[in-house]
Amino acid sequence: MSDTTYTPPRVWKWEPGNGGKFANINRPVAGATHDKALPVGKHPLQLYSLATPNGVKVTVMLEELLEKGIEAAEYDAHLIQIGEGDQFGSGFVEANPNSKIPVLVDHSMNPPQRVFESGAILLYLAEKFGEFLPTDPAKRTECLSWLFWQMGSAPILGGGFGHFYAYAPEKYQYPIDRYTMEVKRQLDVLDRHLADNRFMAGDEYTIADIAIHPWYGALVKNRVYEAAEFLEAHTYTNVLRWTEEIDARPAVQRGRMVNRTWGEPNEQLHERHDASDFTEKTEDKR
Secondary structure (H helix, E strand, O other): OOOOOOOOOOOOOOOOOOOOOOOOOOOOOOOOOEOOOOOOOOOOEEEEEOOOHHHHHHHHHHHHHHHOOOHHHOEEEEEOOHHHOHHHEHHHHHHOOOOOOOEEEEOOOOOOEEEEOHHHHHHHHHHHHOOOOOOOHHHHHHHHHHHHHHHHHHHHHHHHHHHHHHHOOOOOHHHHHHHHHHHHHHHHHHHHHHOOOOEOOEOOOOHHHHHHHHHHHHHHOOOOOOOOOOOOHHHOHHHHHHHHHHHOOHHHHHHOOEOOOOOOHHHOEOOEOOOOHHHHOOHHHO
């Protein structure tokens, strides 16, 4: 092992700004840092988010519901700039005590219903509107198994591999090797499963696909961490086939634009309040 050995102290002490891309917003305590109410738009569904993989899950789900003609799924998507600490505002913390995006507030309920954790939001919307969740008990169970697989696996990809490979202030072989091994194992799990299945729960596109695609589809298409070559993403042919089919869905293309603040201007829609915003309010129109 080539890394410098670290001996932990008897009691850990926090050193603010201790390195890394997100050092300015990381802290070992919860709660609000400032008073700031959340804006509320014209639709019953209010989303507060950013177009990270977890945020994209929910905007894709909402756009897929709208693609099906479900008008009650209309929504306002408000931008939460996590690099600036918006998630620590008092209104956001009230909606999500964990201070992570995304969070949904459903004002069609009395009192309004908050929903946090991206997987919980997908399940909430699927049950609310009766879409993208199989009704057959065996298929429903398969779908939920893969949904929870994603929720348990993605922290290894993001907080583990992504952090040490792309964001850590210094690169160390041991953590990169450790998390690369696990991410490649996860990709192999997906690739073997998709060799025999069109989608994650069989022939039906479900919330399992909507949850997994923004993480692992983005990974093999080199949209996160710029690690496709490092991971030999081209070898996971079934994951690539599945990714390309989902990428072609119009709702997925729209959902990836919402709350996006990087990339090509025509692919950025910082906030979404109406369907016309995709043609009239992207950053190239400003």
